[in-house]
Amino acid sequence: MSELRRYPDYKDSGVPWLGEIPSHWxxxxxxxxxxxxxxxxxxxxxxxxxxxxxxxxxxxxxxxxxxxxxxxxxxxxxxxxxxxxxxxxxxxxxxxxxxxxxxxxxxxxxxxxxxxxxxxxxxxxxxxxxxxxxxxxxxxxxxxxxxxxxxxxxxxxxxxxxxxxxxxxxxxxxxxxPSKSEQQAIVNFLDDKLNHIDTLISKQQQLIEKLAEQRSAVITHAVTKGLDPDAPMKDSGVEWLGDIPEHWDSFKITHLVETIGSGTTPKSSNSNYYADEGTLWVTTSELRESVIADTKKKLTEDALQDYSTLKVFPINSVAIAMYGATIGRLGILGEEATFNQACCVYSESEKIHYKFLYYWLWYRRPILISLSNGGGQPNLNQDDLRKLVIPIPAIKEQEEIVNYLDNKTQKIDKMSEATTDIITKLQEYRAALITQAVTGKIDVRYLNQQAS
Structure with missing residues (x-):
């Protein structure tokens, strides 16, 4: 804002965090x-x-x-x-x-x-x-x-x-x-400048929405149709899914993963159950569509021994949040961990690649949430999550799909992150411009005179 002129005279406002204001304000x-x-x-x-x-x-x-x-x-x-x-x-x-x-x-x-x-x-x-x-x-x-x-x-x-x-x-x-005429001048200045900034922000937000749609379309097509556009197709036998590649087979998820389970919350009043070091204990707040390498809380051996429901899941297990505001969130274990009762966890097997399962759950998540039960707080039922039917190719093709999706989604995510950074900078500039104008750090009367 180096081109913006200041008022000729200032005084101490006497207000903390405000500093000087024009002397006649x-x-x-x-x-x-x-x-x-x-x-x-x-x-x-x-x-x-x-x-x-x-x-x-x-x-x-x-x-x-x-x-x-x-x-x-x-x-x-x-x-x-x-x-x-x-x-x-x-x-x-x-x-x-x-x-x-x-x-x-x-x-x-x-x-x-x-x-x-x-x-x-x-x-x-x-x-x-x-x-x-x-x-x-x-x-x-x-x-x-x-x-x-x-x-x-x-x-x-x-x-x-x-x-x-x-x-x-x-x-x-x-x-x-300031005076009434200055108030109007500041309003005119900010209305004009912020209209331009808000238009730029809106365009960037639209780009993020388009990138999100592109990301969703890429994942959906890859995990339901595969990568070969010339592959012969067949009826999946599942109404909502439609056709799938002819060489793919559909399996109930219980036949694909090694284990399905959840966890529990050890009594918080017992200090012997929690420690700075120990087994990772995952809550739904830590499911953020990413690899989980650490958790806020860890559990001791005492907790694992006293609670038989605290199964330790291996690396590459995939978890989905079942309750409330976090419903549908996903995470992949980067370390062995146990979970609270609000997570449903799948551990991979030789039949299904953990990342293929992750991407499939990501694609299926909106439907799962829409079918969830509960009143004010929707819940996914673990029994229903055990009944999921997944069409899959052989493990080698799953790996190819995973590699393709990793590459594609990373590029889209980088574009989205860059766009988000632009929005952040525009919002910061917007806030700074408001502050500069309404605290008298710039004399918009001069700018309005220039414009006229």
Whole structure:
């Protein structure tokens, strides 16, 4: 940003992490600019598909971020009769909606603002901030999105696993305010610059999606059709699979692998069961589509002796997560290890190459997950995982397929990683540009004059 001009005069802001600001800017506590209130005291169960749109803390944290418009963003709703009963939680254009809790420290201070005149409610676990001045709400949104403002919030939050963002915190953090004309100039500058950056980010994200689709297509074709495009085909006898190469045979997985099993969790209160050195103990958090060479926790011989369900699986065993948020995750053992009860583990045999099994499970994973049972938390059943039918060629051809897929997926993954790095750099530049503009480190009035 060497071409960007600074203001002629600066002063100490008196705000930690902010440093100097232009000498004519004013530092003021949030409480003098905003009135604060709460959203609806409801739960997810109160939400419906049709009615009055409602912005809940989930949307603030994960969906729409900086701004929300019900005409563009699909929001869950509350019944229309809420308008008469709970009008205190109705929003005006330019109102800010902060999530009042965050499950991670980084998310403390997450917000969105309503950029619409459509009747909209603030939902559960939210704090509403409404400007009582004529300051530009979009400028305030950029300011709230800056690292300097967020740092103030983060240093005040309380909690360990869940961090609370209270009215009192938001009221007493400082903001720094230029003139109304400067606010508008900063908004115009950032809207223009960030639109270009966001377009570049979107294109890179689309490329990552295309690479993911390409990766999936390559794996799917190789493990179901093989590498020879001229190979004669036959009906697999499995409706969802279709034709397979004529020389392939289908087997139940119990006839292909050496063993299928799981594990357990030794009593955590017994210090004799866990140690810094010992047998690797794999949990689903360590299944990340990669080779497992180490684990957070290791088990002692005492644990292995006291729990007969703790089988030690050999190198190259393939595991799949069966429960909850990690369902379907895969891993390959790079060292001997035992597992907890949430993993289903297959050990290879002379009939099936471990990497071929890994790639086949990766291809089949979306269907397995879709067929999983359970209410709010889907589960894969180990009995069902024992009934899987896999069409395979001879071991030599499996090795050829594995080598081909290793080569292809590594190239795609490198392209995806490079693209992700580009996105990261663009996002860092985006954040830096916001900070530079809203803290007065650059004088955008000069840039706007140049443009005109």
């Amino acid at each position: 004013e530092v003021i506590d949030n409480k003098y600019l905003f009135n604060f209130s709460r959203g609806l005291t409801i739960t997810k169960a109160n939400l419906v598909d049709e009615g009055i749109p409602c912005i809940n803390y989930g949307e603030v944290h994960s969906k729409y971020g900086f701004e929300v418009d019900p005409k563009i963003h699909k929001l869950k709703c509350v019944p229309k009769e809420y308008v008469e009963k709970f009008d205190y939680a109705l929003l005006n254009r330019g109102d800010f909606i902060f999530a009042d809790t965050s499950e991670d420290y980084k998310g403390s201070g997450n917000f969105t603002y309503l950029n619409s005149d459509e009747m909209t409610f603030a939902g559960y676990h939210t704090v509403v901030a409404r400007l009582k001045t004529d300051d530009d709400p979009r400028f305030m949104a950029y300011l709230f999105d800056s690292n300097e403002f967020r740092t103030q919030v983060k240093t005040r939050v309380s909690g360990v696993k869940v961090f609370s963002i209270t009215h009192n915190i938001l009221k007493n953090v400082s903001v720094w305010i």
